Amino acid sequence: MTDTPADPVAQRIADLVEGHDVVLFMKGTPLFPQCGFSSRAVAILSHLDVPFHAVDVLQDAEIRQGIKAFSDWPTIPQLYVKGEFLGGSDIMMEMFEAGELHALMAEQGIAAKG
Amino acid sequence: MPMPAPQIEALIRAALPDAEVTITDLAGDGDHYAAHVVSAAFAGKSRIAQHKLVYAAIGPAMGGELHALQVTTAIPN
Numbered sequence: 137m138t139d140t141p142a143d144p145v146a147q148r149i150a151d152l153v154e155g156h157d158v159v160l161f162m163k164g165t166p167l168f169p170q171c172g173f174s175s176r177a178v179a180i181l182s183h184l185d186v187p188f189h190a191v192d193v194l195q196d197a198e199i200r201q202g203i204k205a206f207s208d209w210p211t212i213p214q215l216y217v218k219g220e221f222l223g224g225s226d227i228m229m230e231m232f233e234a235g236e237l238h239a240l241m242a243e244q245g246i247a248a249k250g
Numbered sequence: 251m252p253m254p255a256p257q258i259e260a261l262i263r264a265a266l267p268d269a270e271v272t273i274t275d276l277a278g279d280g281d282h283y284a285a286h287v288v289s290a291a292f293a294g295k296s297r298i299a300q301h302k303l304v305y306a307a308i309g310p311a312m313g314g315e316l317h318a319l320q321v322t323t324a325i326p327n
Contacts, residue, residue, distance in 0.1 A: 172282075172318070208302070211312065211319075212313075223301065225320075227297045227301060
C-alpha cells in the first residue's frame with residue numbers, strides 16, 4: 137500500500153495520507169457531507185475531537201477512482217491514520233463502539249476525547 | 251439500479267457457504283442495506299480483511315449498482 141506508486145494519482149494520494157496524521161476521503165465536506173456514510177465518519181471523528189484532513193472526492197474524479205485502487209477498497213469514506221488505511225465507516229463505527237478507535241489514536245499520539 | 255436483498259444474500263453465500271447472513275433494507279427503497287455476516291472464514295482476520303471478503307463476494311456491483319451497504323461481521327461462537 138505504501139510502495140512507491142508509479143502513477144501520478146497514486147502518488148497524490150500517498151502524499152495526502154502521509155502529509156496528515158488523520159485523513160478522511162469523503163463525499164462532500166465535513167460541514168456538508170453528501171452521503172450518510174461520510175456523515176457518520178465525520179460524526180465519529182468529531183465526537184473524538186480528532187483533527188483530520190478531509191478530501192472531498194466529489195471535487196476530484198481522479199482521486200475518487202484512484203483511492204479505491206490505492207486501498208483495494210470499493211467504497212467511500214475511507215479513513216487513514218498515519219498513512220495506514222483503517223477502514224470505511226462501518227469499521228470506524230465498530231472500532232468506536234468498542235473503544236478501539238480512541239485507543240488507536242492514543243497509541244499513535246493523536247489527542248482524542250474519550 | 252437497485253439490487254434485491256435475496257440477491258445480495260445469495261452472492262455472499264456463494265463465496266462464504268457457511269455464512270449466516272442477515273440483510274436489512276434500511277430505507278425501504280431497495281438501495282440502502284445493512285448486512286450482518288457471521289462466518290468462520292473471518293476467524294483470525296482483521297476487520298479490513300473480513301469486510302474485504304464480503305465486498306469481494308458482492309463483486310463489482312459494490313459501490314456501483316449497489317450504492318449503500320452497511321457491513322458488520324462476526325465470527326460464530
